[in-house]
Amino acid sequence: MCPHVQDYIRNMRPYIPGKPIEETRREYNLKKIIKLASNENPLGPSPKALVAIVDSLRELHRYPDGSCYELKQALAQHLNTVPSSLFIGNGSNEIIDLIIRAFCIPGDFILTAQAAFIVYKLCAQIHGAKTIEIPISDQFQFDLMAMVEQIKQNDKIKIVFLANPNNPTGTFFDHLEIRKFLTEVSKVRQGAVLVVIDAAYIEYLTHDNASDPTLLFKEFTNLIVLRTFSKIYGLAGLRIGYAVGKEELLSTLEKVRQPFNVNTLAVIAATHALKDQEFVKNSKEINTQGRLFWEKNFVNHGITFWKTQGNFVLVNTQKSFGKSGAEVYLECLKHGIIFRPLANYGLNHALRISIGLPEENQVALDILMSQKDG
Numbered sequence: 001m002c003p004h005v006q007d008y009i010r011n012m013r014p015y016i017p018g019k020p021i022e023e024t025r026r027e028y029n030l031k032k033i034i035k036l037a038s039n040e041n042p043l044g045p046s047p048k049a050l051v052a053i054v055d056s057l058r059e060l061h062r063y064p065d066g067s068c069y070e071l072k073q074a075l076a077q078h079l080n081t082v083p084s085s086l087f088i089g090n091g092s093n094e095i096i097d098l099i100i101r102a103f104c105i106p107g108d109f110i111l112t113a114q115a116a117f118i119v120y121k122l123c124a125q126i127h128g129a130k131t132i133e134i135p136i137s138d139q140f141q142f143d144l145m146a147m148v149e150q151i152k153q154n155d156k157i158k159i160v161f162l163a164n165p166n167n168p169t170g171t172f173f174d175h176l177e178i179r180k181f182l183t184e185v186s187k188v189r190q191g192a193v194l195v196v197i198d199a200a201y202i203e204y205l206t207h208d209n210a211s212d213p214t215l216l217f218k219e220f221t222n223l224i225v226l227r228t229f230s231k232i233y234g235l236a237g238l239r240i241g242y243a244v245g246k247e248e249l250l251s252t253l254e255k256v257r258q259p260f261n262v263n264t265l266a267v268i269a270a271t272h273a274l275k276d277q278e279f280v281k282n283s284k285e286i287n288t289q290g291r292l293f294w295e296k297n298f299v300n301h302g303i304t305f306w307k308t309q310g311n312f313v314l315v316n317t318q319k320s321f322g323k324s325g326a327e328v329y330l331e332c333l334k335h336g337i338i339f340r341p342l343a344n345y346g347l348n349h350a351l352r353i354s355i356g357l358p359e360e361n362q363v364a365l366d367i368l369m370s371q372k373d374g
């Protein structure tokens with residue numbers, strides 16, 4: 001046993017990403033592979049972002065602009081806020097890590113729900129903080145008022161993390177629920193508990209009651225909202241996301257980040273992708289159609305599933321095929337379809353399918369349905 005490692009690091013299990021295409025190709029010797037495992041944009045990056053990246057390649061000998069001036073200006077205009085209410089990170093994952101680094105000490109707690117995005121718990125562990133997870137219902141409903149009670153009882157809880165919509169459950173909170181939650185949390189210990197709402201999939205919401213919490217920080221000073229360019233903007237490979245909140249909070253993150261935490265190409269791509277709202281609109285449309293395709297076919301084939309508001313759908317493999325999510329995942333992998341098993345979320349009976357292009361969805365559905373017979 002390595003004597004240099006702290007117990008809280010030794011006990012960690014690393015993040016398990018979606019299986020990469022090249023790895024699958026190597027292991028299974030397959031020509032055609034469809035990856036529907038990491039909630040990526042199946043359309044690729046915005047073409048405008050690609051052109052801008054190519055134009056900037058000659059400047060790569062320079063360090064990036066650590067302040068991300070242009071991107072912050074563009075984002076501030078896009079969101080109707082001021083640049084000082086923005087913080088840019090190396091993907092929203094980095095910002096989750098920085099928030100815990102900045103606002104927790106070892107022995108503190110973060111609060112979230114079962115089956116919440118797993119990176120909250122992993123980052124807490126890295127910093128020696130503990131995670132309390134509030135149970136969720138069979139239908140994956142989060143109990144926000146149980147969270148408030150927990151916060152009242154435990155003054156070591158420093159941060160609450162909620163994803164809206166959540167990955168992997170695809171569930172969301174409506175405007176009234178969020179507002180009530182924020183109001184209640186603000187009353188505890190004079191608003192000392194920070195709330196982080198992770199809105200990585202916010203652009204995909206179609207439900208009438210869904211709403212965007214991004215600007216609620218103007219009312220709730222203990223709120224940080226996370227957004228990303230990895231999903232609808234199609235830039236997951238470049239690693240760029242941002243936080244929106246009060247300057248007092250975000251200036252603390254500026255202190256604890258690396259001097260050049262976001263690379264030049266990522267900043268340029270994000271700035272141009274932001275201007276390409278036509279691409280964002282198309283991406284949403286493809287996703288909404290894809291979600292309807294899967295839902296319609298699940299109903300037609302008698303598949304049990306959970307409705308989601310993200311760019312992914314969730315199948316109950318145990319009820320639908322009498323198999324665990326991992327078993328169905330492995331069988332489909334042999335046919336070149338990469339889905340995402342969710343055992344690390346305690347959801348052994350579920351499989352997550354990212355929504356692809358129409359032709360990808362059709363091929364993946366056919367392979368998935370062959371599990372009924374096997």
Ligand SMILES: Cc1ncc(COP(=O)(O)O)c(C=O)c1O
Pocket residue numbers: 038039090091092093094117163165166167198200201227228229230236239240241
């Ligand atoms: C809820 C949620 N938040 C954050 C992220 C990470 O996004 P990024 O690529 O910006 O680090 C993901 C990625 O899957 C996610 O599902």
